[in-house]
Amino acid sequence: EAGVAQSPRYKIIEKRQSVAFWCNPISGHATLYWYQQILGQGPKLLIQFQNNGVVDDSQLPKDRFSAERLKGVDSTLKIQPAKLEDSAVYLCASSLGVSRVEQYFGPGTRLTVT
Amino acid sequence: AQTVTQSQPEMSVQEAETVTLSCTYDTSENNYYLFWYKQPPSRQMILVIRQEAYKQQNATENRFSVNFQKAAKSFSLKISDSQLGDTAMYFCAFMKLASSGTYKYIFGTGTRLKVLA
Numbered sequence: 001e002a003g004v005a006q007s008p009r010y011k012i013i014e015k016r017q018s019v020a021f022w023c024n025p026i027s028g029h030a031t032l033y034w035y036q037q038i039l040g041q042g043p044k045l046l047i048q049f050q051n052n053g054v055v056d057d058s059q060l061p062k063d064r065f066s067a068e069r070l071k072g073v074d075s076t077l078k079i080q081p082a083k084l085e086d087s088a089v090y091l092c093a094s095s096l097g098v099s100r101v102e103q104y105f106g107p108g109t110r111l112t113v114t
Numbered sequence: 115a116q117t118v119t120q121s122q123p124e125m126s127v128q129e130a131e132t133v134t135l136s137c138t139y140d141t142s143e144n145n146y147y148l149f150w151y152k153q154p155p156s157r158q159m160i161l162v163i164r165q166e167a168y169k170q171q172n173a174t175e176n177r178f179s180v181n182f183q184k185a186a187k188s189f190s191l192k193i194s195d196s197q198l199g200d201t202a203m204y205f206c207a208f209m210k211l212a213s214s215g216t217y218k219y220i221f222g223t224g225t226r227l228k229v230l231a
Contacts, residue, residue, distance in 0.1 A: 031216060042118075042205050042221035043159075055216045091159065101147055101209060101217050105159035 002026065004106035006092050012112045018080035021109045025073070025094030032069055033103065034077050035091040043091055049075065050097075082113045116141045118208050120222035127196045128230050134181075135191045135225045137206030143167075147209040148182065148189045153224075154202040162204070165189065196229045203227075 005024040013019050025032050030051050035043035046065065048056040051072040060067070064083070069075040079086055089110050093103040117140045127133035139148070150162040165173045165182050173180050177197075181190045193200055203224045212218040 033219070040223075042223045044221075045219065048216065048218075050216050056212070056218065093159075095217065097217070102149070102161050102164060103219065104161075105151075107156070107158050 004092055004094055004104055006090075006106035006109055008109055009107060010110045010112075012114065013082055015084055015113050016081040018078065019082055019111065020076050020078045021090050021092075021111075023075045023077070023092030023106060025075070025092070026096075026104055028096065029094035029104070030072070030097045031095045032075050033091075033093040033095075034067055034075070035093065037089045037091055037108070039088070046077070046090075079111075082111075084113050087111055087113045116143070116208055116210065116220050118206055118220050118222040120204075120206055120225050122225045123223075124226045124228070126228045126230055127193075129196055129198060131196055132192060132194045133196055133227065135193075135204050135206075135227065137189045137191070137222055139187050139189065139206070139208045141187070141208065141210070143210050145211070148180075149207040149209065150178070150180070150189075150191045151205045151207060151221075152200075152202045153205065154199075159205070163191065193227075198229050198231060201227060201229045 032049045034046045037043045046060045047067045049069040052069045067077045089108040091108045092106040095103045119138045146167045148165045152162045153159045163175045177194045205224045206222040208220045
């Protein structure tokens with residue numbers, strides 16, 4: 001079974017530039033999560049999709065962050081414009097849902113904003 | 115609001131020894147799940163063990179076991195016969211069924227474990 005795929009693995013941009021991250025969840029997983037993990041901290045949920053609908057985006061900085069999940073499969077997370085404090089690892093995870101509640105994580109994208 | 119606290123930022127253990135990582139949480143929910151996730155230096159987070167709150171029996175997965183104390187809201191992870199490959203960040207996570215009908219996860223700040231040869 002293929003795992004959660006993310007790209008790119010690393011990205012360096014200057015502040016005020018834009019960046020996009022891509023995630024392909026495990027096939028059949030209805031729920032997709034984007035997390036922000038700042039160095040030395042635990043993952044913080046940014047947005048959660050159930051199929052192609054948003055169920056929780058309460059911690060997403062909507063003035064600069066946006067996300068979509070096309071056709072309930074792949075997802076993209078965009079930051080525009082980036083700030084220095086956005087430097088972090090962005091993790092994508094998916095879960096089957098129902099009785100299978102475990103999350104499966106991708107390798108993450110390490111973003112450095114200079 | 116739910117919170118998850120890991121009070122040990124860093125720990126070390128000698129290879130083949132046993133180590134226990136602590137986690138406490140705060141919730142008013144009665145039905146929930148608890149997890150331990152491992153994040154090696156390569157950053158891929160993987161599930162170590164899960165515990166359903168309604169189960170009294172502590173979960174065990176090979177060398178990993180938990181001590182789940184529901185009344186005390188404590189969920190510690192014991193690693194027996196520690197191996198060098200156990201070196202990683204360990205995150206405790208709480209999960210409940212949200213009003214939206216989906217699952218909401220909250221992670222602790224992590225414990226960095228180093229296994230010494």
